Amino acid sequence: MTDTVIQVEQLGKRYRIGGTPGGYQTLRDSIASLGSRLTRRGPAESGDTIWAVRHISFGVERGEVLGIIGRNGAGKSTLLKLLSRVTEPTEGQARIDGRIGALLEVGTGFHPELTGRENVYLNGAILGMKRAEIDRKFDEIIEFAEVERFVDTPVKRYSSGMYLRLAFGVAAHLEPEILIVDEVLAVGDAEFQRKCLGKMNDVAQEGRTVLFVSHNMSAILRLTERCLVLDRGRIAMQGPTAEAVDFYMTAGDVATGERRWSDEAGTAADSPFRPIALRVIGPRGRIAERVASVEPITVEFEYQLRIEMTGLRVGLYFSTSRGERLFTSFDTDASEDYTHWTTRPAGRYMSRCQIPANLLNGGTFVLGVNASAFRIRSYFTEERALTINVDATGAPGSHWPEPRGGPLRPGLVWEIRGVDDP
């Protein structure tokens, strides 16, 4: 028996853009546009509109935990807003069996003047709980949030951690058949995240359905079985989580070999750092889309500084195609470089490093770049700038034709010797 609790068919949402950035208008604007609107009627304004999501179709079964991933602006939030009925679709339809609890932003509807107890009731009611239900769940929520001693204190006196835990507690105990969770884990400390993930796991174990949006790939991999990958408002791919994450991290418009950034306009003040190119160079000095793990790999990052910069560090994020960070390295990590390059005058630069031979296992890796001044300002970040395909042919231990687990396959120095019995 198929037991589909969410069935989405050709869902689309169009927004009007331009003209009024804030959305709302003033009477003056309306009166001014009245003349033009009278002369050209109908939906001729298609030039001013944008489809935030379109042609979205998928189904979710009862008890399934579905991940939704995609870059910023891919339409994840719009899709969740449509499913949680915050906004209406422009076309298409969705059928949802069961009560939906949306946890879009932690603490929405909390009033700082009211006490913890009062906010639990108010927030619960806003999220659609009956009073009797809140009564029943109250102690559990307070216990989850660890605010027993402060139930009758106004939440404006709460620490941010208490505030977050209480807000998540209310939403997680709502017991909806379908729970929608959007990026809550981006906030809060590790302990809070662990707690929330645990609670979400419980929710899924109880046979309830969860839609989970996150940029945290390890959370996605841990919690979901299946994922939608959104790209520019469309479903780019849907499938088992491991494949979807791999697709998201490597496919699409992520370059291999060389990545060039277009020379976008910008003043020296708002974008003093301009990336030019990121390249992977093979052993023969050529740009390489595929490199061998048995040879050193050179990575070079070319960029331009429009002004003199102090304390700048330019570095690499090296991740697996599953989104797990392997390492981060900056060009001023070595102390002599750090003291020598305290300031860099305006001009063109190249930061180059070498990844040693016999370090990586075969597979696809993702390179990101970052330019920042520690604790002062981040000038440029791109988590997925380039992918590298590594071929492990001839790597240590190749005489056994077996797959080796793990992203690394270092050539370690082993010593084997016989030890005499004492």
Next chain:
Amino acid sequence: MKESTPRTAVSILAAPTIWIRPTRGWGFANLRELWRNRELIYFFIWRDVKVRYKQTLLGAGWAILKPSLGMVIFTVVFAGLADLSTDGVPPPVFYFSGLLPWVLFQDGVTKAGNSLVASSNLITKVYFPRMAIPVALVIAGLVDFVLSFVVLLGMVAFYQMPVTPAASLLPLFVGLAILAAMGVGLWLAALNVYYRDVGYVMPFMLQAWLYASPVVYSTTMIPSGIAGVLYGLNPMAGAVQGFRWAVTGVGAPPIEMLLSSLLVGLFLLVSGVLVFRRMERVFADIV
């Protein structure tokens, strides 16, 4: 893929099916949904009252102080300096009884009119019938109203004014004020999302409306007949004059004026609900 999911037997029968699709055209309020969310309305009322009383030094005192200060000013200016007729009713009682339904209306309209814009963070994040917010804020005004009504009863007792059969119609006139406040409040709340000018216009509109209503004068100054009907097009004319009549037993509003007030009040409410519903679907996109 699904085999790995541990599943418990969950009853599907209880689960309501929700259809998400574009709606078009006009529709009346989903009253059943509003009724299902009555606890939410109750919590919104409770929040408004609680927060207001918590944040201010005088708390509930303001509920009484506001019409009282108005009464003092009107008594000095209109009864004292301008020597305007109060139909033989002691001026403090005359003005206070006129101000009570007026303040109920004015506060209701102001708070409801600004409510959606003020709750934009809620509206863009969570779904619930949006009408719950303005409706709750208008009803919340009744709490203040009851407090100052107790003071009014004290004044009536102090001046030893007789209770007349008209007193039985009190709920009708309070209801009319609520009706009008909700109607106008829903109109303005919806329009305010589109045009922030509404927020600026409201104080002036209400000030003009105050003098168009029989708060500082009596409708006995208005000729009966067609003039009464026209005057009654302001629903607060019937509400204020009727309320004062019910309390003091003096200055019965002409029946044709009352009827036109009642009809206009109903019209405002129905049209307000329609406009609100029509605009509701895009609130989250533009607020």
